[in-house]
């Protein structure tokens with residue numbers, strides 16, 4: 001899990017508490033570029049459950065802006081749960097945002113009538129596990145707005161096997177980091193190719209500059225890892241080296257604009 005400071009850094013200064021308080025209010029209204037792009041995917045008037053909400057910046061900003069009327073902010077850990085409670089209290093939104101200490105989708109209650117669920121800033125496998133463990137809490141009507149930090153491929157697998165169509169995808173670069181946003185809606189059975197699951201079906205079509213830059217960087221990293229494996233003193237499991245070689249081929253083909261060997 002990446003530290004929050006990387007995503008939504010507060011201004012620091014010698015004015016101490018006062019500036020920290022200003023910083024907190026600024027963070028809740030002026031979201032980081034990453035959370036701003038997530039916010040853009042929340043439909044107007046949605047009933048949002050933001051799971052893993054941390055300080056609750058996303059629901060607080062959306063309710064303050066009048067985009068949504070109510071929200072649930074779910075947190076599994078006590079310190080961020082208290083931070084979310086504090087944000088909500090400072091904005092006088094206690095009647096609009098329910099902050100709940102709960103594991104994953106257990107934060108959602110039947111009467112909430114949730115129409116959108118956001119899970120952001122966690123690993124893709126963690127998001128997948130939260131969705132899988134809590135799928136009984138989903139009505140099957142919700143838009144899922146997901147911002148995984150890595151692990152996008154297993155997350156797309158889950159979406160496919162559970163009948164969610166990916167309706168929007170983007171890669172963005174903020175500071176030195178690349179982030180993906182995946183938005184999915186219930187659709188019934190569908191199938192994606194290996195390449196679509198690995199790179200993202202819509203991103204494969206769009207090939208945005210940020211998407212290509214992300215894969216250029218990953219190609220360099222994976223090539224370096226392969227070279228290190230070749231020189232490793234301990235024997236490396238054959239399957240691990242083969243999987244890595246295969247990924248390097250897929251990415252190199254993608255960047256060369258060749259028909260995907262992943263398909």
Ligand SMILES: C[S@@+](CC[C@H](N)C(=O)[O-])C[C@H]1O[C@@H](n2cnc3c(N)ncnc32)[C@H](O)[C@@H]1O
Pocket residue numbers: 001002003004007035051052053054055074075076077080102103104105119120121122126130
């Ligand atoms: C890095 S923070 C991201 C915060 C915010 N969503 C964002 O994108 O800026 C991840 C948060 O998810 C919470 N979290 C992790 N696993 C969780 C789970 N199973 N249920 C609820 N919250 C969880 C962590 O406690 C942490 O506050």
